[in-house]
Amino acid sequence: MDHLRTEAYSRDQSRSESVPNTGTLEDEPLLKILPETPSIPGTPDETDELPSDVLELPLVVRDAVTLTDDPTIPVVTxxxxxxxxxxxxxxxxxxxxxxxxxxxxxxxxxxxxxxxxxxxxxxxxxxxxxxxxxxxxxxxxxxxxxxxxxxxxxxxxxxxxxxxxxxxxxxxxxxxxxxxxxxxxxxxxxxxxxxxxxxxxxxxxxxxxxxxxxxxxxxxxxxxxxxxxxxxxxxxSKLGSSQMRIFFLALVFMTCWQFLPELVFPFLSSLAVLCWIAPHNHVVNFLGSGMGGIGLLNLSLDWSNVTSKIMIYPYWVQVVQFTAFVFGAWILLPIAKWSSLVEYKFGLMSNGLFTTEGAPYPVAELITPELRFNETAYAHFGEIHMGAQxxxxxxxxxxxxxxxxxxxxxxxxxxxxxxxxxxxxxxxxxxxxxxxxxxxxxxxxxxxxxxxxxxxxxxxxxxxxxxxxxxxxxxxxxxxxxxxxxxxxxxxxxxxxxxxxxxxxxxxxxxxxxxxxxxxxxxxxxxxxxxxxxxxxxxxxxxxxxxxxxxxxxxxxxxxxxxxxxxxxxxxxxxxxxxxxxxxxxxxxxxxxxxxxxxxxxxxxxxxxxxxxxxxxxxxxxxxxxxxxxxxxxxxYPLLPYGFVLGAVAPMAIYYLHRKFPRARFDLYNSTVFFLTMSKFYGNLSTGYLSQFIGGTVTMFYAFRYKHSLWKKYNYILAAAFDTGFNLAVLLIFLLFSLYPVDMPHWWGNNAESVERCFAL
Structure with a gap:
């Protein structure tokens, strides 16, 4: 939950320079965290009937929070x-x-x-x-x-x-x-x-x-x-039993399902479509693999690669994140691999460090038993190089x-x-x-x-x-x-x-x-x-x-x-x-x-x-x-400090564009979300990102906008059930197979050489 405490919800707009003291979300755009329930034609405006202390609350708060309390209810029990x-x-x-x-x-x-x-x-x-x-x-x-x-x-x-x-x-x-x-x-x-x-x-x-x-x-x-x-x-009771029935059915389904990609059928964790076409072609495998490649058109049916954020993050955040993934994985990585701009020998998608010859750097040699920097070893092995990504x-x-x-x-x-x-x-x-x-x-x-x-x-x-x-x-x-x-x-x-x-x-x-x-x-x-x-x-x-x-x-x-x-x-x-x-x-x-x-x-x-x-x-x-x-x-690496310059220029440029062209919605182009996604993606496991975007489009765009009553009733229930089912499956696998270790047999869906059948990698 540290890296998640994941992480909810929807705003459609950025905050303007000042925030008027009104109760409508339209006047406080960056706070529009949950898209409003679609209005019903012919419904009268009820704001005139509300007390002033209620109108001070944003509409989304008035819709979600109860405005009465009983202080006598026991809490710490x-x-x-x-x-x-x-x-x-x-x-x-x-x-x-x-x-x-x-x-x-x-x-x-x-x-x-x-x-x-x-x-x-x-x-x-x-x-x-x-x-x-x-x-x-x-x-x-x-x-x-x-x-x-x-x-x-x-x-x-x-x-x-x-x-x-x-x-x-x-x-x-x-x-x-x-x-x-x-x-x-x-x-x-x-x-x-x-x-x-x-x-x-x-x-x-x-x-x-x-x-x-x-x-x-x-x-x-x-x-x-x-x-x-x-x-x-x-x-x-009718509504409650319906929601709880859905919750437990989804929980049982996900618990059972996760035994497949985690243990029995790992092929499902990375559906590398391009590798199926040419399983022994290195270029095609690099493009299609989600485990060592860039994951082009790669899908995943493993919930650990999808997670409930597709049902929680606001859709515009998911769009920005997927755009950053496409830029980093599907554009920058091929350029780095096949152009002369980057020396590919330095571990294209690795988090490790390398010698000038491209071998893993013996970092342990750089520290003496007294925990001092070993200048002699550094002079011998040469400069340290990072992977391109x-x-x-x-x-x-x-x-x-x-x-x-x-x-x-x-x-x-x-x-x-x-x-x-x-x-x-x-x-x-x-x-x-x-x-x-x-x-x-x-x-x-x-x-x-x-x-x-x-x-x-x-x-x-x-x-x-x-x-x-x-x-x-x-x-x-x-x-x-x-x-x-x-x-x-x-x-x-x-x-x-x-x-x-x-x-x-x-x-x-x-x-x-x-x-x-x-x-x-x-x-x-x-x-x-x-x-x-x-x-x-x-x-x-x-x-x-x-x-x-x-x-x-x-x-x-x-x-x-x-x-x-x-x-x-x-x-x-x-x-x-x-x-x-x-x-x-x-x-x-x-x-x-x-x-x-x-x-x-x-x-x-x-x-x-x-x-x-x-x-x-x-x-x-x-x-x-x-x-x-x-x-x-x-x-x-003299260009690295210019990241600070880019981080300073981008928000001001976006703010300028938003003020000059407010209808273009530049306020949704959050540079911090984009940069942070670019800083976190690891190319050696690129499966799941396309599945996340498709899933997020279904849940946080289509279902929210066109099936809102159904979304409101079951979206968070299903998100909770799926995450819970995944964690229960991992816990059961740990309990069962740590006590009785079992090596799963290799078969078509659990290939010993490559579980996603990208053999050229």
Whole structure:
């Protein structure tokens, strides 16, 4: 769910320079996250009949959120604690495990929403109704009927706890590539501390991004819509039984189906149509293969290559992403392979590093036993070369970082300044009111019934994390100098608000790892002692300073929409992470102990799944930025820094075109989405992209526009069921075949030489 927490939903337009205080989405274009339900001819305009505090809410919020509340409903219960543990543990394990795979479907938050609701109702029927405890510490084992508020709180706790952890990258890197195992206690404390640093940083942006009704947080709104659909289903047994029947049928189907591409019939994972025509022609195979080629006309029937984003991402985002894939895979890669512009011998689609002769670079030789850069070995082996695709991945990564920050500056400056003035005014009135009380819309008035989270809670969280990490780094643990940790905190504080704003209005998360590791490389390149895994450690700290802040704020927005006590939401988020991090470490140990040969390349995984793509990429960046150093890197690749220039120019050019030609809809040409897609695509597994685009066209364009009532009833239910079925299948395969290892027989659908029958590769 880290790389997903995937990631909802639809806006049709970009925000204009200022945001008028109206209730219509047409006046606030970038916030149009969910396309409106088609209007019914002859329906009168009801806005004149609504109270002014309701009209302050965007229409999409009024359609999805209930505007009444009962503050007496119990929320933090024994049932909540029990179900949080039940749903966090498998999610934290699966998400960590999936981070070592090339593709995977995220642990579905929709599954948690639906399953926890039904499990909670079952507990409400079966648990005895009595108080338990000791002395004054007593609680109701079963306080009454299960409520949708309890479902929301379980989901919020699981959404943060049942995820992977950025800290696993540096720990894995050190062990796999540099044979240095981190002490388990240090590892778990480090993983907790970087997460809680991000949670404490949520305090920086929450006054600007949480209470403003015009900032809707797309995934929070979508999940709220699903919560309220569940509540309505409880009151309408016919509708509820229909949706649940579809959910479980789809779940069973996907669970059974995934045994085919994952195990029995891997041919289905990559339908390389061109290879069927000429299975032994190298050129045709390169064009058609999805496992080593560019995936032209390649389709996939493996849900791990498709995922539920085809049913969640707004259609315009899917169009931009597919356009970036076509440009990167179907245009740039053939040019790089068959023109003289790029030296093909340097691993066209590889994340690895190469010598001048094109052989894999012996990076282990560049580091001495004392963890110093080996100048003699570098002089002997020569300059380090990147694969062509890795080079432009890095270029567009730089562009995406600058583009994301500028996009927020251009489109959000008026609104953020208004929020700053509002917060400043609230802090200097006689009553010293909170930011939420400065807004007069219905939702903020309802939330006024609950005490807000004190600022001191965030300060305490930060101080605990700060002391823990300072002690770890000062004692020589986790590979970085302690002073670089302080720099990471400063950069995180600066970037958290603009990037969280971008996510709050678009649901598109900007990855900042490459920039952070480049900055770390500049800081340590003149030090004699520098550990390559330090780049990932630094990147995890600086990255989580906004990744975790963003997720915390998103789920607090769900609490805002669902009328949950803010303090209960805060504590549930901490509780989920206290459970999840130790499970993250257990999953890390299982992967490193059982899949080590695949991850290091000693053995080849026939499905190209246990390849540790992200880990390989992290090691490549570590070599470039820590051992080699940015100065040497940019001397050899002088065009890379121009990615920052492109990232600065593109948003301004698009904004200019949008203002000059508003009907041309240039505001949908989001440069950050395009650049980030270009920076993430790995050509050695290019199957699935065409299937995603076709599926997204069916679900988020055709079905949404022309079959809206059916879409609204079943789209998210099916998305949850398919992701859940995939993860259940992977879990079953793990349980069954780790205890009783079985080598699947080779046959036409599981060819030993090439599962997709592209034999020339």
């Amino acid at each position: 024994f049932r909540f604690v029990l179900l949080t543990i039940v749903f966090v543990v498998p999610g934290a394990f699966l998400d960590t495990m999936n981070s070592y795979r090339t593709t995977s479907a995220a642990y579905s938050i929709f599954f948690v929403q639906i399953a926890s609701h039904w499990a909670g109702k079952w507990l409400a029927r079966t648990l005895p109704k009595r108080q338990v405890g000791f002395g004054s510490l007593r609680f109701d084992l079963n306080p009454g009927p299960w409520s949708i508020k309890e479902t929301a709180l379980v989901t919020i706790a699981a959404a943060l706890g049942a995820t992977g952890n950025l800290g696993t990258s540096g720990i894995s890197l050190a062990e796999l590539y540099y044979h240095e195992k981190v002490n388990p206690v240090i590892a778990i404390l480090y993983m907790w501390a970087i997460v809680f640093t991000g949670y404490s940083y949520a305090a920086i942006a929450r006054n600007f991004l949480l209470y403003d009704p015009k900032i809707t947080w797309p995934q929070a709104l979508m999940q709220t819509n699903l919560f309220n659909s569940q509540a309505r289903s409880d009151r309408d 890795k080079a432009w991945n890095t270029f567009f990564d730089y562009a995406a970082y600058v583009s994301g920050a500028l996009w927020a500056l251009i489109y959000a400056r008026a609104q953020l300044m208004a929020s700053v003035k509002r917060v400043w005014h609230g802090r200097h009135t006689e009553n010293n009111v909170s930011a939420s009380q400065e807004f007069t819309d219905r939702l903020n008035r309802l939330q006024g019934a609950y005490p807000d989270v004190p600022q001191s809670w965030y300060i305490f969280l930060f101080l605990g994390s700060f002391v823990t990490l300072t002690l770890i780094f000062a004692s020589g643990g986790m590979f970085i100098p302690v002073w670089t940790y302080f720099v990471a905190l400063v950069f995180g504080a600066v970037i958290v608000t603009p990037l969280a704003w971008l996510y709050a209005v678009s649901n598109f998360q900007l990855a900042i790892g490459t920039f952070n590791e480049l900055l770390y490389g500049y800081m340590v390149q003149n030090l004699s002692h520098r550990h390559p895994a330090g780049a990932s450690t630094y990147g995890a700290i600086a990255g989580d300073a906004w990744y975790r802040a963003q997720f915390m704020l998103q789920d607090q927005k769900i609490g805002h929409y669902m009328h949950l006590p803010p303090q209960a939401v805060f504590m549930s988020q901490i509780f989920g992470e206290l459970i999840g991090v130790p499970v993250n470490y257990i999953a890390l140990r299982w992967v490193l102990d059982t899949k080590r040969e695949y991850l290091t390349g000693a053995k080849i995984d026939p499905l190209h799944q246990w390849t540790g793509q992200a880990l390989t990429s992290s090691n490549t960046m570590a070599i470039q930025y820590v051992l080699l150093g940015p100065d040497r890197l940019f001397k050899h």
